[in-house]
Amino acid sequence: MRSPAPATARIHVVGAGPGGLTCARILQRHGIPVTVHDRDAHPRARDQGGTLDLHADDGQIALREAGLLDDFLRLARPEGQEMRLLDPSGRLLDHHVPAEGELHKPEIDRGVLRDLLLGSLEPGTVRWGSAVEQVTGPAGGPRRVHFRDGTSIEADLVIGADGAFSRVRPAVSSAAPRYTGVTFLEAWFHDVENAHPGLAALVGQGGATAADGDRALFAQRNGGDHIRVYVIQRLPAGWIAASGLSAGDTAGIRARLLDAFSGWSPDLLRMITGNDGPYVDRPLFALPVPHVWARSSSVTLLGDAAHLMPPLGAGANLAMLDACELALALAGCATVAEAVAAYESTMLPRAAETARALEHGAEALLERHESGELAAFAPPHR
Template sequence: MRSPAPAAARIHVIGAGPGGLTCARVLQRHGIPVTVHERDPHPRARDQGGTLDLHADDGQVALREAGLLDGFFRLARPEGQEMRLLDPAGRLLDHHVPAEDELFKPEIDRGALRDLLLGSLEPGTVRWGQAVEQVTGPAGGPRRVRFTDGTSVEADLVVGADGAFSRVRPAVSAAVPRYTGVTFLEAWFQDVGNAHPDLAELVGQGGATAADGDRALFAQRNGGDHIRVYVIQRLPAGWIAANGLNAGDTAGIRSWLLDAFSGWSPSLLRMISGNDGRYVDRPLFALPVPHAWERSPSVTLLGDAAHLMPPLGAGANLAMLDACELALALAGSATVAEAVAAYETTMLPRAAEAARALEHGAEALLERHQSGELAALAPPRR
């Protein structure tokens, strides 16, 4: 099959996260039709996760191309760049307070970013409640995207922006994410100014972290007077069940954690013992490094679907930069095949370089740090 011109192609993006929505927005700004398919039944179906720092050299570049940079800065929290490094005794080792004009990586809640992107799209762009079952068809296209509800669409280009466990990835790659050996347990604290004033004071306007070489705590301010804490440990997969617990046994998990962190400062242990509601288990997975595939003119990947890495601040930024560059390649190429080739020629080496740099980043989160090392730390990102 001859590869079509992008403006005449049936382009289907799978996944309405930051990457998928950025791709759709930039395509529409260049007059290229696109449809986004999302498994969530509606935009408010689930919590979108914590806060993101969008960097001036990737995430913000994508938002500028999307015409949304000013909107981002109206929603962003530059004060969220504050960072505190503590030791397990609760002593402050290092403290970064952002300058008044510091805008290199301001924070924004994932939900706010998604709303900004969704609001910029043409009505009907996102088709909700469409979980992908499989992508079939010849490499040269067209492809058939089959959904779990029994429906399907034919596509000239399928863009896998559907995250770590992508259902699009198998169409071009046999790679699967592997457990890194490090896990996060997420805890939520609501209305912290009133209900958790000590934690609010400890964390400040950004984040606070402490580690002892085997375990770590990272607390991060979100919008709406909300703090998320990530309990970071080196543990085997399935550790909750292996210890006779289950995900809903909040009291049992809390008791186990307090024992594991015995000897830490009471002020830090409040990050474990005072959370509102249950814990959320988030084991960390990563794709092999480097991850590449034989080029197909009818399927490509972006973000975590293409290069899942430990959550060290790169994920959403790279996804949005991928999305922007793919959309611009489609806008500037004669055929879809030429655009995919141009995009992957740039994206794959960049992703490989970043993945190598972060390959052991999950382990680095557990390292004991000293005063003056704050600049080397990157906070957890989901």
């Protein structure tokens, strides 16, 4: 089959996260029709996660191409770039306070960013409750996209923007995410200035972290007077059940954490003793490095579907840059096949280079910090 021109191709994006929505927005700005599929029943079906720092040299580039950079800067929190590095005794080792006008990586809540992107799309672009099960068909296309409800559609290009456990990825790659051996336990704190003033003062307007070599705590201010804490530990997969606990046993998990963090400052222990609601178990997975596949003119991947890495600030930024470059390639090439080739020739080497740099990043989060190390510290972002 001859590869179609992008303007007449049936392009379907799977996943309405930052990457998928950015791709759709830029395609529409160039007059290229696109449909986005997402398994969620509606935009508010689940929590979108914590805050992101969007970098001037990738995420913000994508927003500029999407025509949304000024809107983003109005919504972002530059003060969120503040960072405090502590030791387990609570002693302040390093402290970065952003300069006035510093916009290298301002923070924005994932939900706020998603709303910005969704609001920029043509009505009906996203099909909610459209859960993809698999993609079949020849590499040269057309492909058939199969949905959980038993229906299917034909597509000239399927873009997998559906995250770590992508349903699109198996159409081009047999690779599967592997557990890194490091896990996050997420805790939420609401109305922090009134209900958790000690924690609010400790964290400031950005983030605060401490580590002892085996475990770490990272707290990060979110919008709306919320803080999310990530308890970072080196543990086997399924450790909660193996400990005789369940995910909903907040008291039991808290007791285990207090034992693990015995001897840490009471100020820091606020991060694991006063949370509002249950903990959320978030084991960290990563794809093999490098992750490559035989090129197909009818399926490609972006973001975590293409290059899942430890959450050290690169994920959403790379996903949005991928999305931007793929959309611009489709806008500038004569055929879909040429666009996919141009996109992957840039994206795959960049992803491999970044993945190698972050390959052991999950372990690095546990390393004991020293004074003056903040410049090299990459805080986790989920």
